[in-house]
Amino acid sequence: MTSRKRKKLVYAETDGKVYLVKDGKKLRFPVDGEKIPFKVEKLATMRLSEADVEMVRPLLDRHPDEWLWRDDALERDDVDSVVKNAIYMTMMRCVSEVAAVEGDKVLMVKAKRGFSMGYWNLPGGFMQYGELPEVACAREFKEETGADVAVEDTIGVYVSTFPEKPAYTLGFIYRGRVLSRDFHPKEDEIEKVDWQLFDHGLELTRNPFAKWGIVDLYRHLPEKQANIKVHRHGLLKSRGSSGGKGPVVFLDRDGVINKGVPGYLKTWREFEFLPGAIDAMKSLCDGGFRLAIVTNQDVMGWKILSHEGLRKIHENMLKELTKNGVRIEEIYYCPHNLMSQCRCHKPQPAMLLAAARDLDVSPRRAWMVGDKVSDVVVGKHFGCWTIWIADAKRARKYEADARRARPDFTFEDLAGAAKVIRKTDMSKLIYRAKEL
Numbered sequence: 001m002t003s004r005k006r007k008k009l010v011y012a013e014t015d016g017k018v019y020l021v022k023d024g025k026k027l028r029f030p031v032d033g034e035k036i037p038f039k040v041e042k043l044a045t046m047r048l049s050e051a052d053v054e055m056v057r058p059l060l061d062r063h064p065d066e067w068l069w070r071d072d073a074l075e076r077d078d079v080d081s082v083v084k085n086a087i088y089m090t091m092m093r094c095v096s097e098v099a100a101v102e103g104d105k106v107l108m109v110k111a112k113r114g115f116s117m118g119y120w121n122l123p124g125g126f127m128q129y130g131e132l133p134e135v136a137c138a139r140e141f142k143e144e145t146g147a148d149v150a151v152e153d154t155i156g157v158y159v160s161t162f163p164e165k166p167a168y169t170l171g172f173i174y175r176g177r178v179l180s181r182d183f184h185p186k187e188d189e190i191e192k193v194d195w196q197l198f199d200h201g202l203e204l205t206r207n208p209f210a211k212w213g214i215v216d217l218y219r220h221l222p223e224k225q226a227n228i229k230v231h232r233h234g235l236l237k238s239r240g241s242s243g244g245k246g247p248v249v250f251l252d253r254d255g256v257i258n259k260g261v262p263g264y265l266k267t268w269r270e271f272e273f274l275p276g277a278i279d280a281m282k283s284l285c286d287g288g289f290r291l292a293i294v295t296n297q298d299v300m301g302w303k304i305l306s307h308e309g310l311r312k313i314h315e316n317m318l319k320e321l322t323k324n325g326v327r328i329e330e331i332y333y334c335p336h337n338l339m340s341q342c343r344c345h346k347p348q349p350a351m352l353l354a355a356a357r358d359l360d361v362s363p364r365r366a367w368m369v370g371d372k373v374s375d376v377v378v379g380k381h382f383g384c385w386t387i388w389i390a391d392a393k394r395a396r397k398y399e400a401d402a403r404r405a406r407p408d409f410t411f412e413d414l415a416g417a418a419k420v421i422r423k424t425d426m427s428k429l430i431y432r433a434k435e436l
């Protein structure tokens, strides 16, 4: 392996014009550290095979007429090939997909090849040159399923990276209605076509657009279609509304907020707040974040603790939190054990999906924080940002599982997690998009 340092270049662009320096007969990007006659704000790093390209926003007090049009750069012989490659990579790839809904299910296809091989997806694909997104998804739907779809309203337009690719993809997701139920999956591309429950669909796909589309669809469905049953403490119902529209941090309870006891926590007397947890929650509330607790209570599934018993613990916990200026929007709990066939036990995403609807929040503005790798997995299924709470010992013990789950961050405690959540500029999060 070579230890040669990678070349680092600076890409400044504004209004379709790029800043290049003349080097002999060639026009090239400035090298990192080379003097540039204006200030810049760093945006992101684009990793190309030839170099790392630092994308920056130039801070100018005038329009730079003398800079080169980015489109012209692609056609000129005197422009360095890295510049051309980088400009090409800044162009959004466009895909369009359709979520055809019937009752409480969405139509999905299982891919035989490509990025999604072995995974399910919403029917759709790359838009062709000059094609409208609503036309592209209907064409792809027909190609993949053999059936016709009536494309209805837009569910959302999203941006994401895909693994190992420096380019970004723009994804249009439409709601649709299937016009015929006679499916003929495309032989070389699609293994199966089937209706999936919304929450199950989130587990089946690893396409961020499909996840976000399904969640955003679910948020706005009529009551009778959005019928996933989860258990709530009832805070939202008693208050009548959520505290604003801020981003949401979903917190696992045991091992994040409270210390936990060997076996199962059964009484308020056994409940002990972890050091710094209340302050961390307070700092998130002060920063405009809404908090919701999402907890598996296997203890109830084993009939060791009743709903009433859990309620008592949570009433006491809430009293303590309120006293300290912490507001919890809602507590979601799964009262089943891991052997049960329920839909709500984490890492299944039903509780998060229901919460997204209750709290009217998109996964792109939400975090899941938990001490089990399955908490990271549920966050990934849902499509939000994930933080794994693990000290060195725990991190070592579950290293292999965590590597597979790929949390966005790992911290020893909630204090560390709260700090990074607070300082992360949500508007710039897109630059950190990772595989879900």
Ligand SMILES: [Mg+2]
Pocket (backbone or CB within 6 Å): 252, 253, 254, 255, 256, 370, 371, 372
């Ligand atoms: Mg836990």
